[in-house]
Amino acid sequence: MKPRTIIEKIWDNHIVAERPNAPALLYIDLHLVHEVTSPQAFDGLRARGLKVRRPDLTIATTDHSTPTTPRSFPIVDKVAAAQVARLEASCKEFGIRCFGLSSEQQGIVHVIGPEQGLTQPGMTVVCGDSHTATHGAFGALAFGIGTTEVEHVLATQCLLQNRSKTYEVRVDSALKPGITAKDIILSLISRIGIGGGTGCVFEYSGSAIRALSMEERMTVCNMSIEAGARAGLVAPDDTTYQYVCGRPYAPKGAAWDAAVARWRQLPTDDGAQFDQSIKIDAAALEPMITFGTNPGMGIPITAMVPNPTDITDPLERDSLAKALRYMDLAPGKPLLGHPVDVVFIGSCTNSRISDLRNAAKILKGRKVHAGVRVMVVPGSQQVKAQAQAEGLDQIFRDAGADWREAGCSMCIAMNGDQLQPGEYSVSTSNRNFEGRQGKGGRTFLASPLTAAASAITGVVTDVRTLLP
Amino acid sequence: MTKFTAFESRLVPFPIDNLDTDQIIPARFLKTISKEGLGDQLFYDWRYDAEGKPKPDFILNTPEAKTAKILLAGDNFGCGSSREHAPWALLQYGFRAVISTSFADIFRGNSLKNSLLPIVVPRDVHAELFKNPNITVKVDLAAQMLTLPDGKTVEFPVDGFSKHCLLEGIDELGYILQQEPAIASFEAAHPAPINTTA
Numbered sequence: 001m002k003p004r005t006i007i008e009k010i011w012d013n014h015i016v017a018e019r020p021n022a023p024a025l026l027y028i029d030l031h032l033v034h035e036v037t038s039p040q041a042f043d044g045l046r047a048r049g050l051k052v053r054r055p056d057l058t059i060a061t062t063d064h065s066t067p068t069t070p071r072s073f074p075i076v077d078k079v080a081a082a083q084v085a086r087l088e089a090s091c092k093e094f095g096i097r098c099f100g101l102s103s104e105q106q107g108i109v110h111v112i113g114p115e116q117g118l119t120q121p122g123m124t125v126v127c128g129d130s131h132t133a134t135h136g137a138f139g140a141l142a143f144g145i146g147t148t149e150v151e152h153v154l155a156t157q158c159l160l161q162n163r164s165k166t167y168e169v170r171v172d173s174a175l176k177p178g179i180t181a182k183d184i185i186l187s188l189i190s191r192i193g194i195g196g197g198t199g200c201v202f203e204y205s206g207s208a209i210r211a212l213s214m215e216e217r218m219t220v221c222n223m224s225i226e227a228g229a230r231a232g233l234v235a236p237d238d239t240t241y242q243y244v245c246g247r248p249y250a251p252k253g254a255a256w257d258a259a260v261a262r263w264r265q266l267p268t269d270d271g272a273q274f275d276q277s278i279k280i281d282a283a284a285l286e287p288m289i290t291f292g293t294n295p296g297m298g299i300p301i302t303a304m305v306p307n308p309t310d311i312t313d314p315l316e317r318d319s320l321a322k323a324l325r326y327m328d329l330a331p332g333k334p335l336l337g338h339p340v341d342v343v344f345i346g347s348c349t350n351s352r353i354s355d356l357r358n359a360a361k362i363l364k365g366r367k368v369h370a371g372v373r374v375m376v377v378p379g380s381q382q383v384k385a386q387a388q389a390e391g392l393d394q395i396f397r398d399a400g401a402d403w404r405e406a407g408c409s410m411c412i413a414m415n416g417d418q419l420q421p422g423e424y425s426v427s428t429s430n431r432n433f434e435g436r437q438g439k440g441g442r443t444f445l446a447s448p449l450t451a452a453a454s455a456i457t458g459v460v461t462d463v464r465t466l467l468p
Numbered sequence: 469m470t471k472f473t474a475f476e477s478r479l480v481p482f483p484i485d486n487l488d489t490d491q492i493i494p495a496r497f498l499k500t501i502s503k504e505g506l507g508d509q510l511f512y513d514w515r516y517d518a519e520g521k522p523k524p525d526f527i528l529n530t531p532e533a534k535t536a537k538i539l540l541a542g543d544n545f546g547c548g549s550s551r552e553h554a555p556w557a558l559l560q561y562g563f564r565a566v567i568s569t570s571f572a573d574i575f576r577g578n579s580l581k582n583s584l585l586p587i588v589v590p591r592d593v594h595a596e597l598f599k600n601p602n603i604t605v606k607v608d609l610a611a612q613m614l615t616l617p618d619g620k621t622v623e624f625p626v627d628g629f630s631k632h633c634l635l636e637g638i639d640e641l642g643y644i645l646q647q648e649p650a651i652a653s654f655e656a657a658h659p660a661p662i663n664t665t666a
Contacts (some may be wrong), residue, residue, distance in 0.1 A: 017650040022629045025647055027654055029661055037551065039501035044641075053651075056663045065499050079499040086501050097664045118662055130550040130574060146552035146578035148640075156644045158651055162627065194486055195544035198573055228547065230573045249662050259661070294486050294547070315542050319485045412495045433490040433548060435513050 003269035005166050006235050007201045010141040010266070014124050016158055023160040029123040030135075031153045032109045033060040033096065035087040036414070037128030041151035042090040052094040054157045059118060060091050060098040063108045065414050068377050068404035071101060077416060094154075107380020107406045110134040110348040114218065115382055117247025121236035121263040126153055131348045131430065133224040136233030137217035138240055139266050141201070143231040164230065165275040167200035171208040173283040178464040180358070181216035182350060182428070182447035184208065185223040186288035188280060190298035197229030200276065203268060204234050208282035214243040215352040222349045223430050226295035235267035287463055290432050290445040291335055292323035297432070299335070301450065301462050307331035326434055327442050328422075335444065335460045342425035343374045343455040344437070345448055346404075347411035350428035351379030353386050355448045360392045362452035362466055363399040369458030374401035375417065377409040401455065413438045426454040472583050472634035474608040475564060477537035480527055481601035487541060488548035489575060493557045495549070506553055507560030534562065538605065540597055541568040545586075546575025555579040565607050567614075569594045580630045581640065585609060587624045610635060 004012070016025040031054075038060075045052070052058060065080035067073065075081035084101065091098035099105040105112060110131055113119040125135040125142035128150045135142035145159065152159055171184055189196075202224050204217070212220065217234045224232030234240075241260055244250045251259045286300035297320070299305070308324065308331060311317040324331060329338075345351070345359050356378065368374050376396045378384040384406055387393055393403045410417040411429035419425055419441025428451050432443035444460060453463040497509045515526050522529040539558065545568040546554060555578050558566070565585040576586045585607065589597070597603075606615040609631060614622040626634075633640060 016654040017647050021632075023627075025644065025650065027651075027658070036498050040503050040552075043501075048641075054660070056665045057660060059664045064495075077499070083499050083501055095665065118664065120661055123661065128550060128552075130548065144550040144574055146550055146574060146581065148552060148578065148581040152641055152644060155641060156651060157655075158644055158647075160629075160640055160644065194547055195570060195572070198544065198570060225548075225574075228544070228572060249664065251661070294488065296486075315483060315485045318483070319542070322484070414495050414499060431488075431490070431548060433488045435494055436490050439494070439513055 003272040005203060005268045005272045005274060006139060006233065006266050007141065007164070007166050007203060010122055010124065011163060013122065023162045025158050026124060026161045028126050028153050028157055028159060029057060030113065030118055030125045031058045032113055032125070032127035032132070033058060033150070034064055034109050034127070034129065035062045035083045036064040037147050038090070038150055039083065039086050040147050041154055042094065044151040045094070045154055050155045052096060052154045055095040057157060058096045058154070059113070060087060060096050061106055061109050061112055062087055062101055064408045064412060066101065066407040067415050068407050068409045068417055071405055080415065104381050107382065108348045108351060108408055110222065111351060111379030111383065114138065114214070115247070115380055117244055117250035120244060120250065120259070121240060122266050126159065130225045131222050133229070133231045134218050134222040134348055136221035136224065136231055137214060138244070139233055139236035139263065141231055141233065144225065164201045165199050167197055167202050167229065168274040168277040169202050169204045169280070170206040170277065171204065171280045171282050172206040173208060173281055174211065175208060175282045175285065178287060178449060178467050179285050180447045180449060181212055181219040183285050183288040184280065184282065185220045186290065186295070186298045186445065187285055188278070189223065189227045189296050190288065192227055192278065194226060194294050194296040195228045197224065197227040200229045202229045202232035203274070204232060209234055210237065213354060214239060215354045218352070219349055223295065226430060236263050287447060287450050289335055289450060289460065290443070291327065291329060292320065293326055293432055293434050295430065295432060295445060297323060298445070301336060301460070302334070304332050304334055305329050336462060338460045339424065340372060340426050340454050340459060341423040342419055343372060343451050344410045344425055344427040344429060345451050346375065346377030346379065346409050347429035348379065348408070349430045350448050351377060351383065353383050355428065356383070356387050356392050359448045359452040360395045362449060362463065363401065363455065364395050366399055366456050368400035368455050372455055372458050374455045375404060375410060376401050377404045378406050380406045410437050412436070426451045426460065469583060469637040469639050471637040472585065472609050474606065474610065475537060476604055476606045478532060478535070478604050479538050479540040479567070479597065479601045480533045480536045481540045481598060482527065483542055483598055485542035486544045486547055489546055489551050489554040490548055492546065492554040493551065498551055498553055503556055506557040507562070510557040510561045528561070537562060537564040538607065539563050539566045540601055541566050543569045545571050547572040550574045550578070552578045552582070555582045555584045559584050567597065580634070583634055585634070587614065589614070589622055589624060593622050
């Protein structure tokens, strides 16, 4: 048999039907549902009198419109409250398990899937959310879909899909202290641009990727979409199996052994060809930070903000100039030392326990700089409980940071957590688009280490100067 | 779905690369549980001032744009979030097609499912259109052809299945439901790896 990539293997394993002149019909193993992109899909089912075909392969939670204030408070925003209530009602009506606001399993949809052992190697995973690629960390083919497709999956557990191209992102050698998974992915996006992976699925490979924990792999895969790739994955290995083993929805006993034996067949065969590839030397990476209004506008933290006059393509030059105007930044100047108003530690990119431990490592025994607002938002109730068991919440509070309930929070600013016009934030989230964190707000994307360091100094800071 | 027919329209030039769906419709408008009422929120933060009044110089607020059906956009249009509210808002404003050099994958798929046609043209054609955007062009999906005022034609690619669905007004869910026997036999051969309802 022709050598295949893991991407092709998972694809081939899920083909329900292939008709001439039509996309393949692909089976979906896990469908994650949240309050924002599902109400119109449930309405579509009602209008046609359809049921949810496989509630047992579907899980729902509330995260996007969800406040991060104490759960005993009502949702002040009536529109958001109605949306959250609608999800819970639809789940009840269609027989879907919902980890709602009062659930101990509630959290960001891309945090709870892995946490519960729902996300497993070799699966197809979809969600009405572009950061679904996060689940690719387990060697799953996971991608975001629109609301029409949410309706298709609810009704049929299938999607019509065209095969993507394959793109190997090979990251070799070892990261230096203070450099993290977030810096790998921000560096990739800055190299190939936010459209560089359009039409492709990434496979992240190489010794630096192998050395990452599951949570770090999730950070890398999470931002695949910011390079335009609908999905990105890491082939499963012992790190993967150790993470999945024993989680609530993971296979048990003989089923576990059989599953691992199957999963060991997934990695890309020797000699398999990718349509495209890129190599990154992990040892050469610095902490990364974005300066502009898309995630591709990133630089090593010691570099200068680029100058539009150096760009020949007129639209590209105008886009950079427009971004610098919005960010109110001068070209040719460093970002280091730039004042910061807000630090946000959270989101499906960086809200897991290891992210919080990294932030706490820097904040421990120090104080947040006067005038800087720091929000730490755990990715799930389970992450929150774990952090509190380790005393991380106390470290954050002692430093002067705000410790919140789980949700997407200021990453998408739908829930009241937002920047004021003109404010600058260092955020561990995934998007720095205009207004993403609040109308007129300005976002520098970076790792939890860089965010925590900047919280202490009140300016954009190279965390390597604060490492123990 | 209604059948996609040929039409003529002015272009609305929007010369910005990498326009993301957060600009097309800001996230705070996604708290709705309806598909309706999104046309007024299209490009909201660029289109209205702090008091919510339309900015007269913003292109979508001009009388010419209000009757136009084609947005002429920059490279990698619709990147970012998977929100289908983006094509819904564009359609409800009145657009039926977007011309660019490339589209983000999820946006392109969402658009096709709603009969908003993403038209990819070569870079040189794209640059020419931006040099003189005050023209009326004809969009003919059946022929996969744009016709410019001087009679010059530009072919554009569309996958055969999407083209067929758009032209015939075929709803994809209906098409998938017809394949019930294949879905059932796949399920019989592949035991589910999880059970969330257990």
